[in-house]
Amino acid sequence: MNNSDIKKKMKDSIGYVPPGVMVAQQLGEDFQDIIGMYNDHIWSEGVMPLKYRYLIALATAIFDNNEARAKLEMNKAIKYGANREEIIEVIKQQVWMKGAPTLVQVAPLIQFMNHKFNESNI
Structure with a gap:
C-alpha cells in the first residue's frame, strides 16, 4: 500500500490524517511512507479488536x-x-x-x- 492509499484509508476510517503522518512528510517521502505503514499496521484490525x-x-x-x-x-x-x-x-x-x-x-x-x-x- 503506498502512502497516498494509507492517508486515504486514515481519512476514511478516522476522519483525518494523524499529525505524526503529516509532519513526517516534511522529513521526506520515504520517512512518511514508513510512519504511514507503521500507523496502518497498528490501527488495522488484528488479533485485538x-x-x-x-x-x-x-x-x-x-x-x-x-x-x-x-x-x-x-x-x-x-x-x-x-x-x-x-x-x-x-x-x-x-x-x-x-x-x-x-x-x-x-x-x-x-x-x-x-x-x-x-x-x-x-
Missing part, C-alpha cells in the same frame, strides 16, 4: 494528562463499540494507577462521555 486498542490509547492519554487526546481516543473507542461501562473501567484504572488527584483531571472526560452517551453531566 480496535475497540480495545482505542481503550488502551484512552488509558495512555489519561495517564499523560492529555485531555484533547483522551477525548479523541474516547470518540474512536465509542465508534468501534466501547460502551460507557468499559470507558468507566478505564478511567477507574487510571485513577488507581495515578492516584486520587486524577479524579479532578478526568472530570471533563466524564462530562464528555456523558454527552456522547446522552446522559446528564456532573
Whole structure:
C-alpha cells in the first residue's frame, strides 16, 4: 500500500490524517511512507479488536494528562463499540494507577462521555 492509499484509508476510517503522518512528510517521502505503514499496521484490525486498542490509547492519554487526546481516543473507542461501562473501567484504572488527584483531571472526560452517551453531566 503506498502512502497516498494509507492517508486515504486514515481519512476514511478516522476522519483525518494523524499529525505524526503529516509532519513526517516534511522529513521526506520515504520517512512518511514508513510512519504511514507503521500507523496502518497498528490501527488495522488484528488479533485485538480496535475497540480495545482505542481503550488502551484512552488509558495512555489519561495517564499523560492529555485531555484533547483522551477525548479523541474516547470518540474512536465509542465508534468501534466501547460502551460507557468499559470507558468507566478505564478511567477507574487510571485513577488507581495515578492516584486520587486524577479524579479532578478526568472530570471533563466524564462530562464528555456523558454527552456522547446522552446522559446528564456532573
